[in-house]
Amino acid sequence: MIYTKSDIYTWLEEVKDPEIPVLSLVDLGVITNIQLINNGVSIEMTPTFVGCPALDMMKSEIREVLTKRGIKNITINVSFREPWTSDRISKRGKVALKKFGLAPPPSREVFVDLEVLEHAICPRCDGSDTEMKNAFGPTLCRSIHYCNFCREAFEQFKPL
Amino acid sequence: MNELALKELLYKIADDLLILGHRNSEWTGFGPLLEEDIAFSSMAQDKIGQSNALYSILNTLGEREPDTIAFTRNANQFHNCQLVELPNGEYDFSLVRHFLYDTAEVIRFEMLSESSNQPVAELSRKIRAELRYHTLHANTWMKQLGSATEESISRLQKSLDYALPYALGMFEESPYEKEMIASGIFGGEQALKERWMKKVEEIINQTSLTLPDWKLIAPVMGGRTGNHTEHLQPLLEEMSEVFRIDPSAEW
Numbered sequence: 273m274i275y276t277k278s279d280i281y282t283w284l285e286e287v288k289d290p291e292i293p294v295l296s297l298v299d300l301g302v303i304t305n306i307q308l309i310n311n312g313v314s315i316e317m318t319p320t321f322v323g324c325p326a327l328d329m330m331k332s333e334i335r336e337v338l339t340k341r342g343i344k345n346i347t348i349n350v351s352f353r354e355p356w357t358s359d360r361i362s363k364r365g366k367v368a369l370k371k372f373g374l375a376p377p378p379s380r381e382v383f384v385d386l387e388v389l390e391h392a393i394c395p396r397c398d399g400s401d402t403e404m405k406n407a408f409g410p411t412l413c414r415s416i417h418y419c420n421f422c423r424e425a426f427e428q429f430k431p432l
Numbered sequence: 433m434n435e436l437a438l439k440e441l442l443y444k445i446a447d448d449l450l451i452l453g454h455r456n457s458e459w460t461g462f463g464p465l466l467e468e469d470i471a472f473s474s475m476a477q478d479k480i481g482q483s484n485a486l487y488s489i490l491n492t493l494g495e496r497e498p499d500t501i502a503f504t505r506n507a508n509q510f511h512n513c514q515l516v517e518l519p520n521g522e523y524d525f526s527l528v529r530h531f532l533y534d535t536a537e538v539i540r541f542e543m544l545s546e547s548s549n550q551p552v553a554e555l556s557r558k559i560r561a562e563l564r565y566h567t568l569h570a571n572t573w574m575k576q577l578g579s580a581t582e583e584s585i586s587r588l589q590k591s592l593d594y595a596l597p598y599a600l601g602m603f604e605e606s607p608y609e610k611e612m613i614a615s616g617i618f619g620g621e622q623a624l625k626e627r628w629m630k631k632v633e634e635i636i637n638q639t640s641l642t643l644p645d646w647k648l649i650a651p652v653m654g655g656r657t658g659n660h661t662e663h664l665q666p667l668l669e670e671m672s673e674v675f676r677i678d679p680s681a682e683w
Contacts, residue, residue, distance in 0.1 A: 322558055323481015352485075352554040357561070389568075406467040407565050408474035412481075416467075432561050 273342050280306050280313055283341055287333045290326045291411050292429075294368045297330060301360025304351065312345025313338060318356045320432070321412040358431045370395045374414065375428035392428040394419035402426075434615050437608030438549060439493060440511070441618055444656050445540065446486035447512035448602075450502055451664070452533060453479030454671050455520055464523045472526070475566055482559050489551050503672035504679065507664040513655040515598035517664040524587040525595065527577070531570035531635070532599040536628045538563040543624060548616030571635055578639025585640045592641060600625075600651030 284303060285296040297303055297317070305316035315334060319327050331348050338346050358377035361369070366376035375395045390404050392415075399421035406416040407430075414427045456476035463469025487498035495501060515533060520526045541563060544556035577584040603625040606612060613620045629646060636643050654660070 321478065321481065321562055322485050322555070323478045325477070325481075352551075352558050355554065355558040355561070406470055407569055408467075408471040410470075412474060412477055416470075430565070 275308075275341070275343075277306050277308060280308075280315075280338070283337055284334065286337050287330065290329045290333075291413075292369070292372060292374065294372045295361075295365055297334070299362040299365030299368065301362065301365070302330070302356055304354045309345065309347070312343055312347070314347045314349070316349050316351050316353075318351055318354060320356050323412060356432070358429065361429070369429055373426065375417070375426060377429045377431040380431060389415060389428075389431070392417045392426075394422060394424070395426055396424055397422040434611060434617065435493060437606065437612040437615070438552070438617055439490060439495065440606050440608055441612060442486050442490050442493075442552070444511040444513075444606075446483040446490070447510050448516050448533070448537075449479040449483035449486070451510070451512045451667065452516040452529075453477075453483060454667060455516065455518075455526075456530075458520055459526065468523070471569055472530075475530070475569070478562055478566070482562075485555055485559075489555065492551070499675065500679075503675040505668075507660045507668060508658040510658065510660065510664065510668070511656050512660075512664075513598070513602045513604065514652055514661055515595065515602060515655075517655075517661060517667060518595075518598065519663055521591070522587070524577075524584075525591040527570070527573055528588060528591040528595050529599075530566070531574050532595055532632065533602070534563060534566040534570050535631050535635070536599075536602050536624065538567050539627045539631065540624055543619045546616075547618060552617070574635055574641075575638055578636070578641045588639075589641050592636075593644065596644065596649050597652045600649055601653050601655055603628075604651070604653045604656040606656070 281298055281303075284298050287297045289295045289297065289300050300320065302317050302320060303315065304318050307314045317330070327350065334348060335346055357380060359380045361377065369376045373395055375392045389407065391400055392402050392404065393400055394402055394417075397419060399419050401420040402417050403420065404415060404417050405425070409416045409427050413430050415430050416425065416427055418425050453476045456472045456479065459469060459472035460476070461469065463472060483502070484498050487495075487501045490501065491497060515529060518525075518529070538560060541556045541560040545553055545560055547553040547556065574588070578588050579585070603621040605621045609620055612618050633643060
């Protein structure tokens with residue numbers, strides 16, 4: 273069986289973040305290295321948040337997708353060598369987040385201070401007259417906001 | 433010797449995170465408002481996850497599995513400071529403790545980001561970034577409630593006076609302090625304490641609260657060597673109740 277690293281990346285696009293089913297692990301940026309090894313694949317990944325409870329599920333889904341493609345020898349290592357930051361979310365990933373109703377995180381260049389959290393852009397109406405209601409949300413990676421323009425609550429994927 | 437020093441350091445940091453994480457989780461369903469319920473629950477999840485990552489490093493150094501470390505030890509085998517094991521009390525005490533502890537923790541992980549031990553340095557860079565949300569939360573509420581009404585100010589002041597001796601116990605030195613500093617594993621408790629005091633002063637000075645003279649506070653030590661209050665053992669029993677029913681169960 274012959275495949276390249278780029279095939280692996282393509283196949284891994286099938287694996288979605290269990291908490292955000294429109295976002296693939298590749299677009300989320302948690303896959304930090306892929307190596308073709310003897311008779312298989314070695315994958316290095318890193319969690320968005322250290323306490324992310326979805327990590328084990330992600331690992332088992334990676335295994336499932338690659339096994340389905342006939343790969344037998346699969347190793348998955350969790351590493352903090354290249355820690356996840358919200359800038360690792362791809363452009364395509366940010367578009368998917370917004371469509372899903374989650375404000376994408378601002379780039380870290382803007383995010384020098386947590387003050388920027390106060391002015392998340394509403395994913396529904398693009399309004400900037402918003403306020404942060406809680407730096408913590410329904411999952412570790414989300415905060416809760418309110419848009420004064422369309423008068424709806426929304427969540428943002430936290431910048432990190 | 434360096435490995436003993438490293439293990440001692442990792443155990444105390446991870447135990448602090450696990451125990452305070454458990455205390456934070458006791459606010460789930462009881463927060464004074466929904467946002468605070470979510471905030472304390474979320475911080476609980478962060479802290480317990482961070483303790484798990486540190487126990488995993490200990491596991492690579494020859495210690496037992498993270499779940500075994502977390503759920504099968506008795507109180508006298510825990511190295512957390514006494515501050516984190518105290519009952520939640522009312523919201524004012526939980527907030528003050530959260531502020532005093534997380535202010536120290538963010539500095540501790542900043543210092544550990546420069547550690548000569550690579551896995552510790554890598555993990556610390558990650559945890560440091562996450563903790564910014566915890567200190568943002570603590571500082572916001574300390575500033576708001578610390579200058580709001582007579583009741584909020586007097587409640588916070590009372591909790592602050594009660595918590596400070598325990599908070600100073602966070603910086604109880606390790607028997608390997610010198611080796612640890614010399615080998616570049618960690619810059620040491622004394623350096624951490626000095627930076628922490630400056631940061632605590634900076635925030636408290638923006639409120640109507642007052643800090644007593646640091647020199648007049650007698651630190652409550654002992655937690656790092658397994659001496660705990662009567663509150664830790666019942667916490668551990670509750671935390672490990674399900675695990676102990678069948679320690680070999682696959683989850």
